[in-house]
Amino acid sequence: xxxxxxxxxxxxxxxxxxxxxxxxxETTFEALEADSxxxxxxxxxxxxxxxxxxxxxxxxxxxxxxxxxxxxxQYLQEVGK
Amino acid sequence: MITKAxxxxxxxxxxxxxxxxxxxxxxxxxxxxxxxxxxxxxxIEAEIASIKEAGGFACxxxxxxxxxxxxxxxxxxxxxxxxxxxxxxSIVVASALVKEGKADAVISCGSTGAQMAAAIFILGRxxxxxxxxIIASLPxxxxxxxxxxxxxxxxxxxxxxxxxxxLLGSVYARSVLGIASxxxxxxxxxxxxxxxxxxxxxxxxxxxxxxxxxxIGNVEGRDLFSPIADIVxxxxxxxxxxxxxxxxxxxxxxxxxMKEIDKPPSILESFDxxxxxxxxxxxxxxxxxxxHGSSHREAVANGLRIAEECFRNGIVARQAEELAKCxx
Numbered sequence: 001x002x003x004x005x006x007x008x009x010x011x012x013x014x015x016x017x018x019x020x021x022x023x024x025x026e027t028t029f030e031a032l033e034a035d036s037x038x039x040x041x042x043x044x045x046x047x048x049x050x051x052x053x054x055x056x057x058x059x060x061x062x063x064x065x066x067x068x069x070x071x072x073x074q075y076l077q078e079v080g081k
Numbered sequence: 082m083i084t085k086a087x088x089x090x091x092x093x094x095x096x097x098x099x100x101x102x103x104x105x106x107x108x109x110x111x112x113x114x115x116x117x118x119x120x121x122x123x124x125i126e127a128e129i130a131s132i133k134e135a136g137g138f139a140c141x142x143x144x145x146x147x148x149x150x151x152x153x154x155x156x157x158x159x160x161x162x163x164x165x166x167x168x169x170x171s172i173v174v175a176s177a178l179v180k181e182g183k184a185d186a187v188i189s190c191g192s193t194g195a196q197m198a199a200a201i202f203i204l205g206r207x208x209x210x211x212x213x214x215i216i217a218s219l220p221x222x223x224x225x226x227x228x229x230x231x232x233x234x235x236x237x238x239x240x241x242x243x244x245x246x247x248l249l250g251s252v253y254a255r256s257v258l259g260i261a262s263x264x265x266x267x268x269x270x271x272x273x274x275x276x277x278x279x280x281x282x283x284x285x286x287x288x289x290x291x292x293x294x295x296x297i298g299n300v301e302g303r304d305l306f307s308p309i310a311d312i313v314x315x316x317x318x319x320x321x322x323x324x325x326x327x328x329x330x331x332x333x334x335x336x337x338x339m340k341e342i343d344k345p346p347s348i349l350e351s352f353d354x355x356x357x358x359x360x361x362x363x364x365x366x367x368x369x370x371x372x373h374g375s376s377h378r379e380a381v382a383n384g385l386r387i388a389e390e391c392f393r394n395g396i397v398a399r400q401a402e403e404l405a406k407c408x409x
Contacts, residue, residue, distance in 0.1 A: 017241070035237065036161035037198060037212070043165075044202070056166040060159075 004073050009065065011045040012038070025066030032065075039068070046072065050081050083113045084389045087175040087184035090120035090128075091153045092191015094375045097121075100190060101128040102137065103381025107389075109139035110382075114389065115146070117184050119175040122149040150174035153191070156374070160194030164202060172196055176203040179367040186368035186388035188359060190376040197234045200365040207404055210364035212238075214246045214317065215371050216253060217324060217360045220348065225308035228254060229268075233321035234362060234371070240283040243267075243314055244291060248407050249363040249400065250312035251294045256399035257391075266300030266310035268319065274298070280316065288314075293407040328353075358383025361391050363400065368392050 005025065013020040015038055023032065029039060043054055054072055062068035088104045090097045097120055108114045118125050125147050132138050152170040154163045164173060172191055176199040178184040189196045193215070200206075200213050214231030221227055230250040235242060247265050254263035267285055269277040274285060276299055288296040300310050302323070315323070331353060338346070350356055358380045359372040368391045372384040 033237075033239065036159050037201060040161040040165060040198075040202070056162060 001070075001073050004076070005066075005069050007049065008042060008046060008069050008072070012042045012065070015041055015045075023065055025064065025069070027065050028063050029065065029068075030063070043072070050076060052076065052079060052081050082393060083115055084186070084392055085115040085117060085184045086385055086388050087117040087119055087148070087178040087187045088381075088385070089171045089175045089187065089189035089191055089196075090118045090125050091150070091171040092189040092196075093372070094190070095377055096190060097124055097128050098131075099377045100381050101125060102132055103376070103378035104385060105129070105132060105138060105140060105145070106378060106382040107385035108144045110386070112141065112144065114140070114385075115144050117146050117148050117175070117178055119148045119150050119178070120153075120171045121151060122147050148174060148178065154195040156192045156194075158192070158195070160192060160198040161202075163192075163195060164198045170195070172199050173203065176200065176367070176369065179369070180204055185392040186370060188370040188372060188381075188384050188388050190372040190374055190381065190384075193233055193371055193374075196369060196371055197362060200362050200367070200369045204365045204367035204369060207364045207366060207401055209404065209407075210245055210249065212242050212245070213362040213364045213369075214249060215320075215360045216250060216363055217320075218357070219305055219327070221306040222308055227305050227310060228312045229305070229320055229324070230312060230314055230363070231317040231320050232324045232360065233317045235317040236321075237318070238280070238316040240280060240287055243280070243284040243316065244287045245364070247288055247291070247294055247296070247312065247314045248404065250314060252400050252403040252407070253363055253396070254311050256403050257394050257396050260311055262295045263311040264297045264309070265294050265312045265314060266297050266304070268305075268313050268315035268323075269299035269301065272299045272301060284314070355380035356383060357387070358385070359387045361387070361396065364404075366397060366401075368397060 009023040090100050104116050108116050150169050150171040152167040154170045172189050172195050175187045179187045180203050212235045215234045216230045217232040219227045230246045251263050254260040269281050359370040362369040370384050370388045
């Protein structure tokens with residue numbers, strides 16, 4: 001999980017041009033000024049790395065980076081990646 | 082030169098009837114204009130049949146192909162998530178046709194957000210561009226036209242994104258309009274450097290430092306119709322409100338003047354969005370023309386003429402070439 005989180009926040013930090021340390025599990029997307037395009041871009045980046053297609057989630061259900069990453073990680077576990 | 086346009090037949094307040102009618106009118110302009118009408122096949126077929134019945138089908142049947150797409154992304158949906166969820170949406174399929182080289186341009190009167198998301202995720206962005214803006218051309222004194230960027234693709238903008246809009250506007254003016262050193266202004270509520278909200282002040286500093294552009298400082302709303310600047314940069318929220326206010330003002334003037342004279346001055350026609358039809362998204366790897374949601378057939382046909390012009394002028398390659406010279 002930690003490795004997955006590190007990868008996700010690295011992608012997000014590059015996209016948003018922010019310091020990677022400013023992205024924590026409890027950080028909200030709102031605080032990062034990340035819109036739905038930023039979030040979907042991060043998800044697609046992870047999909048490319050893991051060769052998987054995550055289910056289409058309602059992004060509004062995941063206000064923090066941690067809540068989304070946890071849900072994506074759980075899906076990876078389910079599909080055995 | 083054949084131009085193949087992918088038309089999102091299902092997007093817009095008056096779709097599919099007005100979109101299909103406008104698209105067929107554009108095809109009738111020239112035998113080289115080919116249409117890929119994207120949407121529900123049976124619905125589009127019914128529209129074409131009705132136009133034929135009314136005697137309005139003036140192009141050759143070989144110029145028109147229907148590409149089936151069963152879904153539509155509405156304006157009330159979150160664009161990025163809807164794009165992932167609705168892979169068979171008309172704007173997704175139409176944009177993919179451009180990506181795959183089967184069409185030269187995509188045009189839509191539907192959700193601007195969905196079209197922008199499709200441009201980002203399907204066509205792809207040019208190097209160094211976060212968000213593609215929409216560029217619009219405003220009429221002005223002595224035939225001068227001022228380009229306004231962004232007129233609605235990005236409602237919440239970061240300072241760096243406005244800098245990118247300035248660069249893209251400059252690249253567009255140089256490469257497509259042939260203006261050697263386009264003058265760029267920042268839309269603000271005063272001309273002094275210290276004017277404006279926090280975003281405007283931060284953008285001012287960035288623009289001032291950027292060497293690749295000819296930044297002339299802040300411009301006010303009243304300067305938009307004078308030949309002070311070639312490009313005026315603003316966030317898409319402000320730009321869209323401004324553009325629609327101008328449309329409303331044009332309509333108000335036209336209706337008021339019509340009470341006193343028989344025919345309004347022709348200048349008022351330049352405020353009529355249907356005469357322009359559409360505006361390109363800049364900074365993406367394909368021609369994507371955004372049309373007004375309320376477009377009727379005339380606006381759709383004119384939007385397709387803009388798409389044709391953008392494709393024939395090679396705006397994508399020209400932007401990429403010029404952008405590569407800029408320091409982003």
